[in-house]
Amino acid sequence: MLVKVIDQITDDMHETAWDLYEGAFKEVRALAVQRHLMYRAEFDQVMFDPRVDKYLCLDDGGKLCGLSTYTNDLFAMPLIAPEYFERRWPDLYAQNKIWYCGFVAVAEDARSTRAFAELVEAMYRTATDRNGIIALDFCSYNDDSRNMSKVIRLMLRRLSGGTLQASCMDQQSFWIYEFPAAS
Numbered sequence: 001m002l003v004k005v006i007d008q009i010t011d012d013m014h015e016t017a018w019d020l021y022e023g024a025f026k027e028v029r030a031l032a033v034q035r036h037l038m039y040r041a042e043f044d045q046v047m048f049d050p051r052v053d054k055y056l057c058l059d060d061g062g063k064l065c066g067l068s069t070y071t072n073d074l075f076a077m078p079l080i081a082p083e084y085f086e087r088r089w090p091d092l093y094a095q096n097k098i099w100y101c102g103f104v105a106v107a108e109d110a111r112s113t114r115a116f117a118e119l120v121e122a123m124y125r126t127a128t129d130r131n132g133i134i135a136l137d138f139c140s141y142n143d144d145s146r147n148m149s150k151v152i153r154l155m156l157r158r159l160s161g162g163t164l165q166a167s168c169m170d171q172q173s174f175w176i177y178e179f180p181a182a183s
Helices: 011-030 040-048 082-088 090-094 115-129 140-146 148-159
Strands: 002-006 053-058 064-071 098-106 133-135
Touching: 002 115, 011 040, 011 053, 011 064, 011 098, 053 115, 064 115, 082 090, 098 115, 115 133, 115 148, 140 148
Parallel strands: 098 133
Antiparallel strands: 002 053, 053 064, 064 098
């Protein structure tokens, strides 16, 4: 496997990237209140935005089997507040040393491979080689059923030689108040 980092997806790989992304996240559409799957136009914008690096995981035959987005230009990421990061880590923010991972998607037929681990490791190396930090988010479904924060924490702890410090930055709750009809 090979991880290749590019700033813009090529036209010939664009459709393949969309199919991989949509296939990886389509089930979350009905499992999370806040959208965790970009609409096609949003995806296209991110894929062609040079501020956002695209990490392509290619299998030994050169086929795209994993894709992630990563940037230290926090204004390039929709739905996050760069001001939060500026307030919490002012020095790292001023030095562009805060990286945000928009998503990590692995093709269904590659989930038993090292594609996910290769992408995570490549992004880890980008941030740590520059003395930076990494931020990302998970919906409660992915964290509760797939233990994503624990999986990522264990991977990064191994990669960092045990020096990792992890904490939850924020959480959001969605509530509903129902008024059942009188019996």
